[in-house]
Amino acid sequence: MTLQRMDNVGIIVEDLDAAVAFFTELGLIVEGRAQIEGHFADQAVGLDGVRSDIAMMRTPDGHSKLELAQYHHPAPIGAGADSPPPNTVGLHRVMFAVDDIDDTIARLRPHGAELLGEVAQYKDTYRLCYLRGPSGILLALAEQIG
CATH class of the missing domain: 3.10.180.10 (2,3-Dihydroxybiphenyl 1,2-Dioxygenase, domain 1)
Incomplete structure (x- = not known):
């Protein structure tokens, strides 16, 4: 079995509506929105009591997607008062x-x-x-x- 494709990049946001407006202005298209919760969500994510809202957005060419998620429970963990600089280890940009x-x-x-x-x-x-x-x-x- 081989890799088929990269499906999407997930980004946790503080305000889903603001993030959707931002990425819509950039040119991404909302494919759909959903509330995610329940046993399957807890299993997949590895957290207990997951409750979140997501918006799946795609580029106009249909080849790339962003999944924007706003967690309601468990409470999201903030990055701190200062956003990490571009040379921080982890997902870059x-x-x-x-x-x-x-x-x-x-x-x-x-x-x-x-x-x-x-x-x-x-x-x-x-x-x-x-x-x-x-x-x-x-x-x-x-x-x-x-």
């Missing part, structure tokens, strides 16, 4: 290819996006940047220019 990086940043700012540095150009091929989204999620944007 999620990168999205966009057609206009400046427009994308401008559209995401009202949803709380904060640019970490500035938009940088790599040779004559890409413009790239890192930004923080809802719940401190670290994202990268890439615009192909060459």
Whole structure:
């Protein structure tokens, strides 16, 4: 048996509606929302009394998905007052290819996006940047220019 595909990346958020609005503005499409709880959830996650809301979002090409989850029980564990820097060990960031990086940043700012540095150009091929989204999620944007 071989690996078929990567199905999705799961991200725990503090405010599911705000995260859905942010990623919708980025261009992802909501496939569905659900409440997750019960014995199967406890078994799969390895926690007792799981109660959460999720939103499954996909990229316009249909090849990539994000599962956004807001835990109600057990209480979510926060990352602390400061969000971890980009060189923290663990899940690093999620990168999205966009057609206009400046427009994308401008559209995401009202949803709380904060640019970490500035938009940088790599040779004559890409413009790239890192930004923080809802719940401190670290994202990268890439615009192909060459």
